[in-house]
Amino acid sequence: MKPVNAPQIAAIANEFGTPCWLYDAAVIRERISQLKQFDVIRFAQKSCSNTHILRLMREQGVAVDSVSLGELERALAAGYSVDDAHGGIVLTTDLLDRATLARAVELKVPVNAGSPQMLEQLGQASPGHRVWLRINPGFGHGHSQKTNTGGEHSKHGIWHEHLDEALALIDRYQLKLVGLHMHIGSGVDYSHLQEVCAAMVALVKRAGRDIEAISAGGGLSIPYRIGGERIDTAHYFGLWDAARKEIEAHLGHKVTLEIEPGRFLVAESGKLVSEVRAKKDAGANHFVLVDAGFNDLMRPAMYGSHHEVSLVRDGQAVEGATRPTVIAGPLCESGDVFTQLEGGTVAPRELPTAEIGDLAVFHDTGAYGAAMSSNYNSRPLIPEVLVDGDTFKLIRRRQTIEELLALENIG
């Protein structure tokens, strides 16, 4: 089992109730420091968009990527501005709905364009606007097919063969090209890295334009499983730095190297704390039911993602003899199982025997945990708590059922 600070988790559960999310600020700071060689670390806030986490990022000199109007407003609420010295805000998306377009124009926020229509719509509304081009290099990779963002099955980015059309639109609307961007997927297999770097160099040469910056995108994976591979960030930087140097030699000036991680910065900082409320046996399967569901942590149901689980009882980590256990939630849906494979096959996990009232702690939930939660089964969003050393504070309170109903108080 991965280690837990059991007394602190018990104290937090006692104060704020279960289920709840925890984030450890020290882990986030440590992960940021591992990427400091990059000129700009741009946090992909879709992974964890709580404004208190964004503030922490900003204090550490981390820039931010937004993908929607809501995320733009979150970045602003956290104190980011478009022209922050350390990189400010970039809006990355494949389409601009009308409200987001209007706000992007008003704020003059640089837009990372993922479709030709975005360039047209932005160009018509805001000639001279600063843009990046997100290019799909024709190949991709991800921890699941659902997180692969390159190749011909992906809707993301501008297809590499359409670079010239995109550049023509940039000229037609006198848009200002800032840089080129590639993000081929999340949970990348590092054997692809050399290929991505080479594709970026080739792309810059083919574009034949002056650019200020390149972005390596995000996608850095983390060891969800005990003993899992941990990325060698120095090696990762080295390959991108070599690509950048080749581009600098080609253009004859310095080029800013950006990286855009979400998961790497926050996943390991986060935990989901739930309470064991029921147990049952069904044939060969021993089920332990907790008060968190896939409306809270969606990753296992969506991708068959693995999250290690620890049990806490009376403020102590539970150790000892284990048994195959299926951990499931309260939702009225069979897929509400935390120990499953992609495709939905239930996969029992060796865990110490759980007792009613134990805390079941899911590890590495800081990325795409709270951010992907929903109100399914009319369950309110759960609190988020930021831990810093011995202290902790609430950074989002529990939603109330009255708040859910209020949206429908019409007429």
Ligand code: LLP
């Ligand atoms: N940049 C772009 C353009 C992206 O689309 C993404 C993720 C990132 C950066 C950050 O990727 P990261 O470093 O966090 O892997 N819900 C899935 C992940 C979806 C990722 C979507 N885009 C999950 O829970 O694994």
